[in-house]
Amino acid sequence: MIEDFAVKFGRYGGLFVPETLVAPLADLSYAYAQLKGSAQFQDELKALQKDFAGRPTSLYPAPNLSRRLGCQVYLKREDLMHGGAHKLNNTLGQALVAKRMGKSRLIAETGAGQHGVATAIVGAKLGFETQIYMGEVDIERQKMNVYRMELMGAEVIPVRSGSRTLKDAINEALRDWASSFEHTHYLLGTAAGAHPFPTMVRDFQSIIGQETKEQILATEGRLPDSIAACVGGGSNAMGIFAPFLEEEVKLIAVEAGGRGPGMSERMADNGASLGYGTDGILHGALTKILQDSYGQILESYSVAAGLDYP
Structure with missing residues (x-):
């Protein structure tokens, strides 16, 4: 049964x-x-998405940030949702x-x-x-x-x-x-x-990426070179990445990192579970987790609530 x-995602999940x-x-x-x-x-x-939540959200060309970075940057404005x-x-x-x-x-x-x-x-x-x-x-x-x-x-x-x-x-x-x-x-x-x-x-959450794809094609006539999203638990990253998985677009997940209060030198990267974690079981699924040699979950750290997920 x-x-x-x-269902698994490759060898993960389950x-x-x-x-x-x-x-x-x-x-x-x-x-x-x-x-x-x-x-x-x-x-x-x-x-409900349209009349209650306020979708679609805008894809905003950020002129100041674009000038500073020397490339065209768009922001998917999920903050405008109800x-x-x-x-x-x-x-x-x-x-x-x-x-x-x-x-x-x-x-x-x-x-x-x-x-x-x-x-x-x-x-x-x-x-x-x-x-x-x-x-x-x-x-x-x-x-x-x-x-x-x-x-x-x-x-x-x-x-x-x-x-x-x-x-x-x-x-x-x-x-x-x-x-x-x-x-x-x-x-x-x-x-x-x-x-x-x-x-x-x-x-x-994939409605984020579906809208982004339609909006960037209408604006630029092509797909973006890359998409970046922050990752703690990962719902917003999963949402914008999913519709682009089969496309020639670089997908960049940005994790919290650095040394938190009371952390030893060895634990300095304990904000980045995907980058520094190892395969293990957490909350019912096989995933990358921050753990010790006995499989005990290590505390992660981020100054931002919600991004400190091990």
């Missing part, structure tokens, strides 16, 4: 979870596979899936707070009870987003274990979901976790 739906999560992941996988091909579902999602970030692309899609599955409650993790805000938005819009897990460290440095989540009726639950950041918020959300999946959907916001989450995040 597991082999039927445990399904490495306790037995309590196999059934809800299977249910979600099969439900999404059906809805993905439903014209009614896609029409409802497109209507809520102020790309996160709403994914939360709208997953919340509609949850609605079709008959769920009444949404839970989510958040680091920088933008995914939590986007989950609170769809929870209020579609009538879900909504609870957001957020590390204590991130709550302190993202107070305004915490205020916005609560303003929209979501409960923010502080996570005090581990590094008290994104990794630990995901841990707590998974524990919650394991005991509440009959009526709860875990709205994972990043390109991580067991299948079908990375696939769903990629699919719902």
Whole structure:
């Protein structure tokens, strides 16, 4: 049964979870596979993207930055979406899936707070009870987003274990979901976790790259030489990269790096899991992770909340 739906991306991804999560992941996988091909579902999602979220977002030619760098630079303005970030692309899609599955409650993790805000938005819009897990460290440095989540009726639950950041918020959300999946959907916001989450995040965020491709062809008459995106969990990078994977375009993922407070010299690159990590299991999937020789997860560091994901 597991082999039927445990999709991988090459040798990465897959399904490495306790037995309590196999059934809800299977249910979600099969439900999404059906809805993905439903014209009614896609029409409802497109209507919300246009009329509620404010898509398409502009592809802005940045003249000052272009002059400074000596090349033509465009910015894909996902900050102009309702809520102020790309996160709403994914939360709208997953919340509609949850609605079709008959769920009444949404839970989510958040680091920088933008995914939590986007989950609170769809929870209020579609009538879900909504609870957001957020590390204590991130709550302190993202107070305004915490205020916005609560303003929209979501409960923010502080996570005090581990590094008290994104990794630990995901841990707590998974524990919650394991005991509440009959009526709860875990709205994972990043390109991580067991299948079908990375696939769903990629699919719902790929509208960023689809629009970019259409817009740059209309403006420049050709595809860009390169596309750069920041990577913490990776949802925005996955979204803009996916439609260009088969094209002759250089794709550049930029990770947080450097030495954080209390870090030894040996741990100086512990912000860059894709660049310096090794193969291992984290949150139900095989991926590149920062770990010690015993497979224990190392704490990553970034001054920016949400980018410190190991």
